[in-house]
Amino acid sequence: MLLQQLIIGGLLTGAVYGLIGVGFTLVIGVGKIANFAHGAFVALGMYAAVFAKDRWDLNPYITLFAVVPMFALAGWLVAELFEWRGRKAGQIGELLIGLALLLVINGALEVQFGVSPRTIQGIEFGRITIFGRTILGTEILAATVTLVLALGLYAFVRYTRYGRALRAVASNPAAASLYGIRVPIAQRFAVTVSILLAGIAGIVISPFSVMTPDRGSTYLITAFAVIVVGGIGNTLGAVLAGLGIGLVTSLSSGYLSSYWTTLAPLALIMAILLTRRDLGVGS
């Protein structure tokens, strides 16, 4: 009974981890950029939902449609920033931009919304009980949306012409550009899509999450865990790794003492880091 409950809980959160990780892995693989602000955009999505709820009493799912173009635009601007800085100051310059954006977003959220935890009340979409665990409609919706988007991105990268171009850029940018692939556009596309997906993930989990401004750093760790387990640039690996990490976290919270809940996934990551020889196409 407990086992089934924990598995359900783990898969529900794991799907969200998968979506957060799939964007991150795309950026590191294609753009060779470690976007430290990736998790912060998840937090930004969450607080966008809070803001719309506070100000206009909007349902987060309506907010979602309004915010998608905004996140796409923000993503493109951030991509331009990375591109511009990366050309002048290299990989370190890009790291700095990501780090600075993470801190700015954290600080801005803290100033605007305060440090006390926030929730969005009153949106449930019904509930069902399986194996004694009550699942909210919003949780199912979030898991479905994230899983569909993550698998959709995988299918795009794997089976379309444009996806093939992205993979070519990931494995060898110089050769890709010789074959007529516009490498900077591909890299900007990867950054934009990853930030867009991060924002969407933030909004769909907002109805049932407890939000604090520093969740950005937490989700950055999650995204990193996903790419370590799934391999850099491997989109299907990221989806599966997200589900796996969700399961490990959930099971360890059920069977181990509370210290181990945070430690178990980290121990898993360390073990992989120390044993795996090659992390994938990234550098």
Added chain:
Amino acid sequence: MSTFRSSWSLPLGLLALLVIGWFWIGAMSAATVSIAVLALYYAAGATSFNLLFGVLGIFSLAQPIFFATGGYSSVYLYNTYDLSPWIGMLVGSLVAAVLAIPIGFAAMRHSGHIITALVTLIIAQAAVPILAAIKPLGGANGLYVALEPEDDFGAMQFVAGQPYARILLVINVVLIGGLLWFKRSRFGYWAAAVHDSEQAASASGVPVQRLKVAIFVVSAAIAAPAGAVYAQYNLFVNANLFLGAGIFQVIVVALIGGAARAWGPLVGAAVAVTLTHELTDLADGRPGIGPLTFACAFLFLALVMPRGISGTWAAVVERRRPITSGGSLERPLMTVDRDVAAQPVAVGEPR
């Protein structure tokens, strides 16, 4: 490579820095001293970070772990075995060095800045629950320093902030001197070679991987004492003091100051801490203003001067030199040649 051109001006400059700083701290008000302690603490951390980032180009976010190691070691040894923090902080250095071996290995095993940055970030995050899980170290609450009734030099406890600021000043001066000496040593040239091209350095016989881990270990060891002093200043240690929201602040200070000159961290820390303090005052202590200004200053610098204040300064000086002094090309070349000639073992092209 360094600001000082002859062999005498370096020790004299450091001595002047020490003396001026010493008396300046004496003249400060209590409120200013608290800013100075924070700035000097960050500056020491930033110098230890610069040993990795400035010299070797390794972007490590693990530095706060080694502050925590220093702080926890000295407080634990003092509370349990009544060992003076002066010795405790050296033991902390040793513990940090031992911890740094596996961490450095894990972080630099896979090549590339991105992997190193992310691995060290995740280890720094992991340190918080790990510290909370260790019962003798007080769990999530941390440890409180056993209080002495009055000022006690041996126990490193003072009512005023000045002594702490002075201890941190001494640590800073020692670290700056050490960093400058290191840059001119054989290992410094090896590190510069690795920074420029790992393959070329490896081909010229530099043991790249061992050198990287060794420098990582040294940078951990020199970070620990500042953490110990900071713990004594606060009279407690917990994971949040070192690894909480401030996990990026040391790195931010180092990057604002820049790695091109040894004084970079001091200037960066002074600018960042003063700015944060002033703006928090202006905003009537509204939460988040401090971190936000810190972050905005950092974003501004990342965009406008990615090499930090001292890097920009170095670039300006470099650009002006041909105009101000006649034989522009010969002078820097000759100093480099003399330095290389002074080395006991030639290691091929140093730059």
